Amino acid sequence: MSKRADKPTIFVRTTASGMLAPVSAYDAEVLARYPVETVFRAEPDTKRDMALSAKLWCVLGRAVDNTDAFPDSRALCTALLIHHGYVQRTRLLGGGELVEPRSLTDFDKQEFETFYELAVQTICAEIIPGMSREALEADPRKNWGRA
Numbered sequence: 001m002s003k004r005a006d007k008p009t010i011f012v013r014t015t016a017s018g019m020l021a022p023v024s025a026y027d028a029e030v031l032a033r034y035p036v037e038t039v040f041r042a043e044p045d046t047k048r049d050m051a052l053s054a055k056l057w058c059v060l061g062r063a064v065d066n067t068d069a070f071p072d073s074r075a076l077c078t079a080l081l082i083h084h085g086y087v088q089r090t091r092l093l094g095g096g097e098l099v100e101p102r103s104l105t106d107f108d109k110q111e112f113e114t115f116y117e118l119a120v121q122t123i124c125a126e127i128i129p130g131m132s133r134e135a136l137e138a139d140p141r142k143n144w145g146r147a
Helices: 025-032 050-065 073-083 109-127
Strands: 012-014 020-022 087-091 097-101
Touching (some): 020 025
16 A cells, blocks of 8 residues: 555644544545544645635636636636746756646635636636626626526
């Protein structure tokens, strides 16, 4: 068994009483496999705002559903990252440059918020001109079809 499989990553959050509690049922299940008194190394995960991340993917999905320009949300996200300069540049041997989009998981909270704002503005202005921000960010439980 791989080292990764032996020690899966679990997520916990602080509670009002100052204790740590599993975030999901999976996290609770994995945590329950360890004997009482097992010591864990914890690292605060302040990089991601999970609610904003979920909102971004909802917005991207809504945009993809209303245009034929991108096959899926991931492709649209990649295009937006590159368009706004969120890239990793690698100089190639023999000349040239490889440009790859950065991973959203590497963004700190402020950088992610800025990217979200730019993405929404770009979708409303360039990808689906005339779509309002309010319509793009509306309740994700609404049933949206092609515009």
